[in-house]
Amino acid sequence: MPPLHKIYRGIDPAALSDEELMRELSRVHSTRNDALRHGSEAALDNHTRRTDELEAEYLKRFPRREIDPSRLRTLR
Numbered sequence: 001m002p003p004l005h006k007i008y009r010g011i012d013p014a015a016l017s018d019e020e021l022m023r024e025l026s027r028v029h030s031t032r033n034d035a036l037r038h039g040s041e042a043a044l045d046n047h048t049r050r051t052d053e054l055e056a057e058y059l060k061r062f063p064r065r066e067i068d069p070s071r072l073r074t075l076r
Helices: 018-030 032-038 041-061
Strands: none
Touching: 018 032, 018 041, 032 041
């Protein structure tokens, strides 16, 4: 395995256009189950890291995103 600094980490999410960010988020969410079920530990770690980066960038750009009231849970 190559040293960690030589492993491709993807484009910095901050450098992506809004359209590219949405496409990357869609892709990473669609591949999550395969990474979880069939990926190596390193692959799953990388997938998790990339998902976190992309989601953090999304929340940074769209802090007032639309919240669907039907998705809220009532605290008991």
